Amino acid sequence: MTALILTYYSMNIDGNEYSNNDHVALSTDLRLLAALGWTITPLSTIVGAVIHRKLDPANKWVAITFDDGSWFDWYDLDHPTHGQQKSMANILRDFSQRHTGRSQPPIEATSFVIASPQARAQLEVTCMAGHRWWSDEWWPQAQHEGVIRIQNHSWDHNHISLDSTAVLHEKGRFSVVSTYQEADLDSICGAATSTIFAYPYGETSDFLVREYLPGHMLEHRLTAALTTKPEYVTNDSNRWLIPRFVCGCDWKSTEDLRTILQR
Incomplete structure (x- = not known):
């Protein structure tokens, strides 16, 4: 192995145990990473090392990422079923206060957000029972502080519950993206700051990997893209197919x- 990228979903709250709450899992996992000598590293650092083939196994780097970009990433919330939940950001801050030093630099994680405000507004109804927990006002504050960096998780996730999506056919999948129009990744995140893309559902397509992403870099300004294939990141990793392990899928305890x- 050379480096690892671990992914959590802050909306995954179906109780208050490790197995059913990614907030509990993250808090526990951070302590395990520290105990085993892993350094929590900005995702951009690992991506840059992949691009330049300069990953060093001796560094024991691990990056933390979150997908979908709900309020649960940034704000403590009183969950209607499972009570008070500490945000991912505050879990990171608490860990950083205890562990930042020579061996552990200040914590920086990455949240991959759905860019379309219209899509998020509808998803709040279809996925969050009408709670306004998917807005974007926290993004500038997160970027400024640096504990969570904002990156692109597509315009609308081609989510099956949306009335319409940027992908022209077969909602609920991302592997069907096959045209420039469907692949346009512009977002209100800002092209200058959004440099890493996470495929919705972890699904890729040959058009994205072989044509759009490497062939239109001056337009989309992305440097790399992440899957959810559970593998280690190495100097041989394809910059448009960087793997990640997902909590609840690839490990449950x-x-x-x-x-x-x-391993």
Whole structure:
């Protein structure tokens, strides 16, 4: 192994145990990473090392990412079923206060957000029971502080519950993207700041990987793209197919994660 990218979903709250709450899992996992000597590293650092083939296994780098960009990433919230939940940002801040030093630099994670405000407004109704928990006013504050960087998770996720999406056919999948119009990744995140893309559903397409992303870099300004294929990041990783492990899918317990870290 060379480096790892771990992914959490802050909306994954179906209880208050490790197995059903990604906030509990993140808090526990951060302590395990520190105990095993891993350094929580900005995603951009790992991506840059991949691009220049300069990853060093001795560094034991791990990046933390979140997908979908709900309020749960940034704000503590009183969950209607499972009570008070500490935000991912505050979990990172608490860990940083205890561990930042020579071996652990200040924490920086990455949130991949859905760019379209219209899509998020509809998803609040279809996925969040009408709670206004998917707005974007926290993005500038997050970018300024740096504890969570904002990156692109597509315009509308081609989500199956939306009335219409940028993808012209077959909602609920991203592997069907096959035209320039469908692939246009412009977002209100700002082209100058959005440099890394995370494929919705972790799904890629040959058009994106072989044509659009490498062939239109002056337009989209992206440097890399992330899948959810559960593999280690190495100097041989394709910059448009960088793998990630997903909490709840690729590991479901501290023991599972320890196995991944020590494999």
